Amino acid sequence: MAERVFMKGTEAIAEAAVRAGCRFFAGYPITPQNEIPEYMARRLPEVGGSFVQGESEVASVNMLYGAASTGIRAMSSSSSCGISLYSEGVSYCASARIPMVYVNVQRGGPGIGAIQPAQQDYLQATKASGNGGFRMIVLAPDSVQECVDMVYEAYDLAERDQNPVLVLTDGVMGTMMEPVVLPPMKTDEELAACRAKFADRAIVGHPLGQQAYCRPGSVGDGQEKVNIEAAAMYETWDKDIRVEEYMMDDAEIVFAAYGISARISRAVIRQLRAEGIKAGMIRPITLSPFPYDSFRNLDFDRVKGIIDVEMSIPAQMRWDVDYAVQGRCPVHEVLRSGGQLLTNDQVLKGAKEFIKEVL
Amino acid sequence: MAEEKKVYTRTKGIIEGAVSGFCPGCMHSTIHKIIGEAAEELGQLDNLVRVEGVGCCGLGQFYVTCDETIAAHGRAGAVATGIKRSSPNSLVYTYQGDGDLAAIGLAETLSAANRGENFTVIFVNNGIYGMTGGQMAPTTLVGMKSTTTPGGRDPQEHGYPMHMSEIINQLTAPYYIERVSCDTPQNVIKARNAIKKAFKYQLEGKGYSIVEIVTSCPTNWGLDPLKSLDFLREKMFAEYPLGVFRDGGEKKQ
Numbered sequence: 001m002a003e004r005v006f007m008k009g010t011e012a013i014a015e016a017a018v019r020a021g022c023r024f025f026a027g028y029p030i031t032p033q034n035e036i037p038e039y040m041a042r043r044l045p046e047v048g049g050s051f052v053q054g055e056s057e058v059a060s061v062n063m064l065y066g067a068a069s070t071g072i073r074a075m076s077s078s079s080s081c082g083i084s085l086y087s088e089g090v091s092y093c094a095s096a097r098i099p100m101v102y103v104n105v106q107r108g109g110p111g112i113g114a115i116q117p118a119q120q121d122y123l124q125a126t127k128a129s130g131n132g133g134f135r136m137i138v139l140a141p142d143s144v145q146e147c148v149d150m151v152y153e154a155y156d157l158a159e160r161d162q163n164p165v166l167v168l169t170d171g172v173m174g175t176m177m178e179p180v181v182l183p184p185m186k187t188d189e190e191l192a193a194c195r196a197k198f199a200d201r202a203i204v205g206h207p208l209g210q211q212a213y214c215r216p217g218s219v220g221d222g223q224e225k226v227n228i229e230a231a232a233m234y235e236t237w238d239k240d241i242r243v244e245e246y247m248m249d250d251a252e253i254v255f256a257a258y259g260i261s262a263r264i265s266r267a268v269i270r271q272l273r274a275e276g277i278k279a280g281m282i283r284p285i286t287l288s289p290f291p292y293d294s295f296r297n298l299d300f301d302r303v304k305g306i307i308d309v310e311m312s313i314p315a316q317m318r319w320d321v322d323y324a325v326q327g328r329c330p331v332h333e334v335l336r337s338g339g340q341l342l343t344n345d346q347v348l349k350g351a352k353e354f355i356k357e358v359l
Numbered sequence: 360m361a362e363e364k365k366v367y368t369r370t371k372g373i374i375e376g377a378v379s380g381f382c383p384g385c386m387h388s389t390i391h392k393i394i395g396e397a398a399e400e401l402g403q404l405d406n407l408v409r410v411e412g413v414g415c416c417g418l419g420q421f422y423v424t425c426d427e428t429i430a431a432h433g434r435a436g437a438v439a440t441g442i443k444r445s446s447p448n449s450l451v452y453t454y455q456g457d458g459d460l461a462a463i464g465l466a467e468t469l470s471a472a473n474r475g476e477n478f479t480v481i482f483v484n485n486g487i488y489g490m491t492g493g494q495m496a497p498t499t500l501v502g503m504k505s506t507t508t509p510g511g512r513d514p515q516e517h518g519y520p521m522h523m524s525e526i527i528n529q530l531t532a533p534y535y536i537e538r539v540s541c542d543t544p545q546n547v548i549k550a551r552n553a554i555k556k557a558f559k560y561q562l563e564g565k566g567y568s569i570v571e572i573v574t575s576c577p578t579n580w581g582l583d584p585l586k587s588l589d590f591l592r593e594k595m596f597a598e599y600p601l602g603v604f605r606d607g608g609e610k611k612q
Contacts, residue, residue: 059470062438066439203426
C-alpha cells in the first residue's frame with residue numbers, strides 16, 4: 001500500500017501523523033511550520049478528527065495533554081520560541097505519563113530569533129524540555145522521508161513508554177520538497193486495538209470504583225515513586241539508540257552532525273573522499289538517547305579529529321560529543337546560527353583548515 | 360411496621376468515607392456534593408470527567424469518584440477542550456477557582472467560551488487565593504485586604520474586580536451562564552439545579568455552559584464561618600449579583 005509522492009516536509013509530517021492515527025491536533029501559527037496546522041485543518045475532518053487553532057502555544061499543548069489523556073492519538077507542532085511555551089504541557093505529560101507526540105520545526109533563536117532554519121534547540125530538546133528533570137525520546141530526521149517515518153513511529157514509542165516523544169526537525173526540512181513513500185493508513189481496528197491497551201487509564205468516564213486519573217503530581221512519597229519508575233524506564237532506552245555511521249570504516253576525520261547539518265556534511269565528506277581524505281560521519285538519529293558509544297568506541301589511534309557541524313552558536317550537541325570523546329582527540333566546530341544556513345563551501349573550508357592542523 | 364423509604368443518601372459521586380480536607384465553613388465540599396448529585400440524577404456518574412484547576416480545587420482530587428485530569432494552573436479550559444473533542448460522549452466539567460479561571464487562565468477561559476466548546480465550567484469565586492494563603496485575586500473586592508494588598512485592594516494600583524459571568528456574557532457562543540451561591544439551603548438547591556441544567560445542556564450538545572458559584576473563604580478572609588456568610592451576602596453579592604445571565608434553553612421571543 002506504499003505510495004510515493006512529492007511533498008513538502010511540513011505537509012508530509014502532517015499526513016504521516018494522520019496515517020499513524022492522529023485524530024486531534026491543536027496548534028498556534030508560527031513560521032516555519034504553519035503548513036502543519038493548515039494541512040490538519042483540512043485533513044482531520046476527512047477522517048473524523050478534530051482540529052483546534054489554539055489561542056496560544058500554552059493552550060495548544062494543554063489541549064494536546066487533554067486529548068492524549070483520553071487515549072487517542074493526537075499531535076501538536078510549533079517552532080523554537082513557540083516550543084518554549086510547550087514546556088509546561090510537556091512536563092505535565094512526562095509526570096502524568098501521557099503519550100504525547102509533538103514536532104519542533106526549529107528556527108533561529110534565542111528569543112523570537114529569526115524565522116529561518118536553525119538547530120538552536122538541541123539542549124532544550126534533549127536535556128530540559130520542561131521542569132523536573134524528565135527525559136524523552138528525541139528523533140532527528142535528515143530527510144522528508146525520515147520526518148514521515150519518525151512521526152509515524154513516534155506514536156508507538158510514546159504509547160510503549162507512556163511518555164512524550166519529540167520529532168526535532170528544522171525549517172529546511174520543513175519547507176523543502178522531496179519524494180516520499182507514505183506509510184499505510186492505520187485502520188480503525190488497528191487504532192481501536194492501540195486504544196484498548198490503555199482503556200483503563202483513558203480519561204473518558206468509568207464505572208464507579210474504576211476511576212481513571214491523570215495526575216501530573218502527587219502528595220507524600222507519590223511523586224518520588226513516579227520519578228523512580230520513570231528513571232527505570234529511561235534506563236531501557238539503550239535498545240532505542242539509533243545512529244548512522246557513514247563511511248566510518250577507515251575514517252580519520254569524523255564529522256558529528258544531525259538533521260540538516262548531517263546532509264550538508266555528507267556532501268562534504270564525498271568531496272573530501274574524492275580528494276583522498278578519509279572522512280566519515282557519526283549522525284545521531286536519536287538525539288535522546290544519544291549514541292555515546294559510537295564516539296566512545298572510536299579507534300583514537302586512527303581518528304585524528306572530530307568536526308562538530310551545527311546550525312547553532314555556541315555549539316550544543318558538542319556537549320554530548322565531548323562527554324563521549326573525553327578529550328582523546330581534538331574537536332573542531334563549524335557553526336552558523338540565527339537563521340543563517342551552513343553551505344557546503346563553508347563546511348568544506350572549515351574542515352580543510354582543521355584537517356591541515358591534525359593530519 | 361411502617362414502610363421505610365429512603366429519601367436522601369450520600370451521593371456516589373463522592374468516595375465512600377472520604378473526608379474532603381477543606382477548611383471549616385468552606386463551601387467547596389457542598390459544591391462537590393451537589394455536582395455528584397446532579398451527575399447521579401442524570402445517570403452520568405459512569406460517564407463523568409472532571410478537569411481540575413489548581414488551588415483549593417485540587418483538594419477535590421481525593422474526594423470524587425469520577426475520572427479526573429489535573430490541569431496545569433489556568434489551563435482547564437484548554438485541557439477540557441482536548442478531552443471533550445477527543446471523547447465527545449463524555450460529560451466533561453472543569454472545576455476552577457478565581458485565580459485559576461480569571462487570572463492565569465483568562466485566555467484559556469475566554470477562548471474556550473468563545474469557541475462554544477461543549478463542556479461545563481464550575482467556577483468557584485471567593486474573591487481570594489485560598490491554597491497559597493490569601494493573595495489578591497482578580498475578583499477581590501475593592502478595599503478588601505489580602506496578603507498582597509495589605510492596605511486593601513486599591514483600584515488606582517490594582518484595578519477593579521473582574522465579573523467573569525458578565526464578561527463571558529459578552530460572547531456570542533456560550534449557551535448557559537448563571538451565577539449562584541451556596542449560603543442557604545435554598546441557594547444550594549438552586550446551585551444544584553443550575554449545575555444539573557448545565558450538564559443536561561452539554562449532554563444535548565448545546566455547547567458552553569458556566570455556573571459561577573460565589574462563596575466565602577473564612578480562613579483567608581479572616582472571618583469566622585458565620586461572619587463570612589454575612590460578608591458574602593452584604594459585600595460579595597453586591598459586587599456579584601446572583602442570577603441567570605443567559606439560558607439558551609429559554610430564549611425570549
